Amino acid sequence: MKQLMKGNEAIAEAAVRGGCRAFFGYPITPQNEIPEYLSWRLYEVGGCFVQAESEVAAINMVYGAAGAGARAMTSSSSPGISLKQEGISYICCSRLPCVIVNMVRGGPGLGGIQPAQSDYFQATKGGGHGDYHMIVYGPNSVQECVDIMYDAFDVSEKYRVPVMILGDGMLGQIMEPVELPEFKDLSKLPRKAWATYGDNKGKDRQIINSLLIEPDVLERHNHLLFDTYKEIADNETMCEEYLCSDAEIVLTAYGTVARIAKSAVDILRSRGIKVGLLRPITLYPFPEKAFIKVAEQDCVKEFVCIELSMGQMIEDVKISTQMKKPVKFYGRVGGNVMTPEDIVKFVTEEDK
């Protein structure tokens, strides 16, 4: 049965059903409904919730809980995610599975509280110090938020790489009908051999650590991380193709913007203009194969990358398409959101 839920609350409930039993966070708009919901909900399922003294503390609580084998997560919005970056770097090096939700707001600085996609670089390129990545999803609906969140811990634990769900203020606040999945059976999950449950003794004791002071050891560890990222790229990359097979112009966008772009595609098609949409669902790994495939279609004349930023994902679009076709850019920032008509206008006027 479908029910009407706000994006943030739907993510929170999907997290619980997907096995989240520990949440650590700090208030920041526009994601507050996630900690608010989990502050009571987790105690109903035998989990725990702590409102931390800061985002810095919150991500380090996630480190501790995930290191002790629990399914732990945090959520925040742009400035708060910046504060978490050091902790995320430690989590990535220590190979701790966890989930981080970023309901992006406009920046830089304190910025605004309206929707934005200006944390794309931070999310997909590492974000903190050192060579590392997270698995980054850019869902475009409340239902997709639920579906991705529900499986996020499984994916994260499979590779021991944290998952980031990159939403925006609109996705967090919008209400849509959603189908909620059944609770996952956590009793079937295997014991994590690397976790500090506290009961490992002597030779079996486990150490959660990111200090690798020998250059050769640290180099090997970096290679291990990147071998894992390659495996993730092979197995987990997700992309939606909409009316691309005969398209002359391919719009590309993710998250909320992809839905606006899809409406623009329909309007343009109704006017006889052959436009399609390529929507990355995983932002890291970026769906490079889908992009080069479309770029190599003879019918395709150009790409238009549409973002709520000054142009961040466009770099991955250019790299993935190997610049085989021109890539134009249309963006709004500051918390302003384009309409489908804005996109239609940009596409038709740019083409004249």
Add this chain to the structure above:
Amino acid sequence: MTVVYKKSGMLTDAPFHYCPGCTHGIAHKLVAEVLEEIGAEGNVVGVAPVGCAVFAYNYFNCDMQEASHGRAPAVATGIKRVRPDTVVFAYQGDGDLASIGMAEIVHAAARGEKITVIFINNAIYGMTGGQMAPTTLEGQKATTCIYGRNPEINGNPIRMCELISTLTGPTYVARAALCDPANVRKAKKMIKTAFEHQLNKKGFSFVELLSACPTNWGMTTEQAVDYVKNDMQSIYPLGVFKEE
């Protein structure tokens, strides 16, 4: 042959990397012995800091997590909340705990997290080579206050036990000095009481250990011990500040 003394099984066989005259080794030994005496073996997770004790995870013979600088109480909070029946301790120095980690220690204490924090106060940044710590004494020389700490320029030392004991969450707050056998014995008693507070789920427990750093103080080991006994104790009085 009767064995009258042996190394605690809660310590590994890894050789300590600490400098001659450093009291981290004594502190490690006391914590390990207490963990063994309270029967925590097989049910304990420790959290190591950033600083001289960063390699503590190599020495304590139990599951360990290495925290980022200052965040050990937050990491310990995360562990304890998902493993409430496991003994969880954090081991931190003065730069880690009283400077960069001030928010984490105060809030873990205020929340009454049922963890035990061992605080090594040697009034200096050791690992990075002798910079001024939040607990550096007035007049004490450091590489970032080469003429001695001047409160006009460098501010004043922070008394953590006194600060922590004003909060509701902690149930045991005490300070000892690792300067002679009698005081070491008192320190062990305090550490044991602190862990018993955790075992009894009473509240947050905190033991500060005044410690020597002859290397960065530019002293002989004997002078350093005297400095702990006389100079440090005049600013950081010993005793139990809170017990509930």
